[in-house]
Amino acid sequence: MTVLRLARSELKRMTGGVLPKLTIVALSLVPLLYGAIYLYANWDPYNNLSGIKAALVVEDTGATPSKPDGSKGEELQAGTKVADSLVDAHLFDWQRVATSQEADDGVRTGKYAFALKIPADFSKNLVSPSTFDSAHQAMLNVTTNDANNYLLSTIVDKLTTAVHSTVAQEVGQQTADQLLTGFGVIHQNMVKAADGAKNLADGLSQLQSGATELHQGTGTLVTGAQQLVDGQGRLVDGANQLSSGASTLSSGLSQLNQGAAQLPSSTKQLADGAAQVAAGNAQLNSKVQGAVQQLQGAETKLDADIKSTVSDLVAKGAITQAQADTLLADLQKVQSSNPVTDAKAKISAAAADVQKLSDGSAAVAAGARKLSDAAPALAGGISQANDGAAQLAQGAGTLAAGEQSAYDGAVQLSDGASKLDAGAAKLQDGTATAASGAKELATKLAEGSGQIPNPDATQRDSVSKVMSDPVAVDKLAQTKATTYGAGLAPFFLSLSLWIGAFMLVQAMRPLTQRALASNAPSWKIGIAGWLPFFVVSAVQTTLLWAVVTLGLKLESANPALTFVFLLFAAMAFTALIQGICALLGTPGKFVVLILLVLQLVSSGGTFPWQTTPQPFHVVHDILPLGYVVTGMRHLIYGGDLSMVAPIMLGLVGYAVLGMGMSTLAVHKHKLWTLKSFKPEISV
Structure with a gap:
């Protein structure tokens, strides 16, 4: 007996009456309940x-x-x-x-x-x-x-997030525009500040030059002030000496003034006496001069007589001429040394003295007369000089006091000039530092103003948009589900095929007693038991795919390959479920249900399977539903198809595994026992 004959006989049995046929039709529609209807209900909830x-x-x-x-x-x-x-x-x-x-x-x-x-x-x-x-x-x-509604809170969160982002972007753009405008204002003010700092630097440089000149001037002032102090010291000494001398002069003039009061009468008496002396001296001089003339005349006559007598003697020959000359020479010697000659000389000298005395007496008389005449004026002058000397003494005292004050002031001026010079030195140093700092400030402000943005209106609009929404997401969707239902379709289509295959064991026998009683090989009986499951599951798959694509308008990037892939999934699911139920009997249905639950939470149909606890990762790697969901996503959304062939090969492996369990079940059930006729659990 061939595999196909065994499978056809089971299908005939299942369709032998009206109710069995209706059962097959109902079972064929089961995947639509999970796949098409659920997807239809949740096809695009966000647009509703x-x-x-x-x-x-x-x-x-x-x-x-x-x-x-x-x-x-x-x-x-x-x-x-x-x-x-x-x-x-x-x-x-x-x-x-x-x-x-x-x-x-x-x-x-x-x-x-x-x-x-x-x-x-x-x-x-x-x-x-x-x-x-x-x-x-x-x-x-x-x-x-x-x-x-619980999910409504999640939807509202997305809404408020969108509102938040929109408002934040709009207001952030306005705020950024104001900020950028403020930068422009700061830039302009910084430029003005840089210009002002440059002017300040120029002014400080001029101030520095002026401070240098001031320092030089204060140095000269210090020297001059010291010289002024020295000069004032000398002036004080002089003023003190002048005051002392003026006091002495005033005292002397006071005494002179007292004596000068008798000067007019005394000078008049002196003038009168001098006149009388002059007159007497004149008479005496006249008499003396007369006597001198008589004596000279007598001497001359005597000399002439002697010379005449000698000449007569020579003439008479009484004496010789030589004797005469000797006599005259001897006589000359006698004349020069005799008392008469001496007396004559004295008389002549006395006459000269008398003449001088006479002249001096006359001059004295004239001066005494003039002195007498000037004595009143001299007395008055001495009195005025006395008064002036008193005033001079008083003024000299005042001058001395003033010079002392001036000296004190000069000392203070010298001290002040020294302090001023020290301050000028500090000012010179300070202005140098300030000028240097102002230049650096101007330079830094100019550099800073260049670094501060000064955007125009277009730039502000562009930059403010970037600042308000600095991160833009350029979504490159390699694959994309068009609707919420399309996003769930890979999971629910795959799940509905498992549920459809699971429902088949409720009405179809994994293994028929007729096949077990035959002498066909176990593997043929096992495959023959699986084929009816696959045929009905293929009908389920066809109906499901037709309704989803034609009714719900699910657009698949690879529709034909997607349908073939679903058939491979139906093949694997039915083989596993038929093999488990054939091997375990009625308890196998419970195992299939457990596998359904495990695959629901581990296949990654809604949330990524990586988010499940670690034990479910193992389940995901072992059971087929997760692989089917992944393959469906790539086929429907147009993803990378390189993994589809390995998955389909893996589904063949699952089918072989299921058939292996079915073959094992055939081999096991060919041995009839009491449990074969009366099982412990039968549904």
């Missing part, structure tokens, strides 16, 4: 959220932001804007509610699925970053209730 009522409360009072220059910007009504955009989007059935309390009450009673509340300070907090000391986050208040 408009039927969910949600409370929307807007309490925002608006705000007016401040610009960097201190002026006011446009009024911001962010709360109203957000509410209007939500209502216009029609994502939910938004119901505007007056108060937060009313909205919360509606969520509690189930009137509203959730509530979104925009508080009064929403706009105010959005613009608060413009003032650093009062920046606050703007809040969106959301009220949810998992009693209404």
